[in-house]
Amino acid sequence: MRHYLDHAATTPMHPAALDAMTRQLTVVGNASSLHTSGRAARRVVEESRESIAAALGCRPSEVVFTSGGTESDNLALRGTYASRRDADPRRTRLLVSEVEHHAVLDCAEFLVQHEGAEITWLACDADGRVAPETVRAAILADPGSAALVSVMWANNEVGTVQDIPGIAAMAHELGIPLHTDAVQAFGHVPMDLAAADVELAAVTAHKLGGPVGVGALVVKRDHTLVPLSHGGGQERQVRSGTLDVAGIRGFAVAVEQAMLDRETESIRLAALRDRLVGGAMALGLGIVPGGEWVAGDVTGRLPGSAHLLVPGCEGDSLLYLLDAAGIECSTGSACQAGVPQPSHVLLAMGLTQEQARGALRLSLGRTSTEDDVQAVLSALPAAVERARRAAGTSDTAPTVGAA
Numbered sequence: 001m002r003h004y005l006d007h008a009a010t011t012p013m014h015p016a017a018l019d020a021m022t023r024q025l026t027v028v029g030n031a032s033s034l035h036t037s038g039r040a041a042r043r044v045v046e047e048s049r050e051s052i053a054a055a056l057g058c059r060p061s062e063v064v065f066t067s068g069g070t071e072s073d074n075l076a077l078r079g080t081y082a083s084r085r086d087a088d089p090r091r092t093r094l095l096v097s098e099v100e101h102h103a104v105l106d107c108a109e110f111l112v113q114h115e116g117a118e119i120t121w122l123a124c125d126a127d128g129r130v131a132p133e134t135v136r137a138a139i140l141a142d143p144g145s146a147a148l149v150s151v152m153w154a155n156n157e158v159g160t161v162q163d164i165p166g167i168a169a170m171a172h173e174l175g176i177p178l179h180t181d182a183v184q185a186f187g188h189v190p191m192d193l194a195a196a197d198v199e200l201a202a203v204t205a206h207k208l209g210g211p212v213g214v215g216a217l218v219v220k221r222d223h224t225l226v227p228l229s230h231g232g233g234q235e236r237q238v239r240s241g242t243l244d245v246a247g248i249r250g251f252a253v254a255v256e257q258a259m260l261d262r263e264t265e266s267i268r269l270a271a272l273r274d275r276l277v278g279g280a281m282a283l284g285l286g287i288v289p290g291g292e293w294v295a296g297d298v299t300g301r302l303p304g305s306a307h308l309l310v311p312g313c314e315g316d317s318l319l320y321l322l323d324a325a326g327i328e329c330s331t332g333s334a335c336q337a338g339v340p341q342p343s344h345v346l347l348a349m350g351l352t353q354e355q356a357r358g359a360l361r362l363s364l365g366r367t368s369t370e371d372d373v374q375a376v377l378s379a380l381p382a383a384v385e386r387a388r389r390a391a392g393t394s395d396t397a398p399t400v401g402a403a
Helices: 014-026 036-056 071-085 102-117 132-140 164-173 245-281 315-324 344-348 355-356 370-391
Strands: 062-065 093-097 116-120 146-150 178-181 200-204 215-219 305-309 334-336 337-339 359-363
Touching: 014 245, 036 062, 036 245, 062 071, 071 102, 071 146, 071 178, 071 200, 071 215, 093 132, 093 337, 102 116, 116 132, 132 146, 164 178, 178 315, 245 305, 245 370, 315 359, 315 370, 344 355
Parallel strands: 093 116, 093 146, 146 178, 178 200
Antiparallel strands: 062 215, 200 215, 305 359, 334 337
């Protein structure tokens, strides 16, 4: 039997979203066409836009549909950088947190290499949290050059939830727009973009029970972006391309279901997460949680995020051994050019390379059960023993410091 604990990568579609999308796939109509079928498709898109906007706490006109989180992040950074630099050539500095997803990091590096941008890295604490005061100090170092602040709402590896309203307040006090990658947060923790006063927020469907390949960038109505794609002028002239009506419908239904279930599901998932983290620590293997872990917490850490640091092991070895035992999860490592690298998130949190290599990310979702948790706890001892033998370390490797 397989046990899926990689919901942070993608989570199964909600049955209601799958049904709505499947039915829409049988209906012809381009949402840009003016005939009856086109107008019907447009109605589906706009009704979906309204329900997604209501869940996000923004205006429907501020929701720009995209292919997902990566495109949304790229449109936010590249589009804003171009707009801000065109308005004032001095504004070439991006203020980016050290714990961002590569959709943000790599886009920022592209702007450095090809568009003359500079990056100021925003440091985090041992839990992966960026303080609003850190953002303020970074802006004040050279206010005239700051183009954009980018801090993710919730971390995709360790699950840390950032103080986005506090960071936005600091940025706006100094006149700098804020972008947040909210891909992991949307549908899992409370979000109100109007209250937080965020200019740009990236979200995607497949992290909350919708289809892969559709997402959105929330663009505050007074914020100017230079588009990356050109053509039909769909989506406020910001993102041209024929709209995926069926995908958008599935996205909207998934959002509706996530909002209905969020509070009760958060409590349920946090209980499973706590049993998983606490049970792993009780195995006597020196395992500690990555990032801040407080039992029952559903606001400071994503409810379904269990991140474990296993000393004396390579995370990749553990992943394959657990996979052979029927446990599907991921590590805290990114593989670049075939060479495993320690997680940049964990290094930014102050872990050594050795500590960061022994990371496991086990993420829970709607289909997760107590059986999944027990399966992990049953498989861990043998997997850790074999991984440590492969790494040439003892079974009683020293415990790493709490992250």
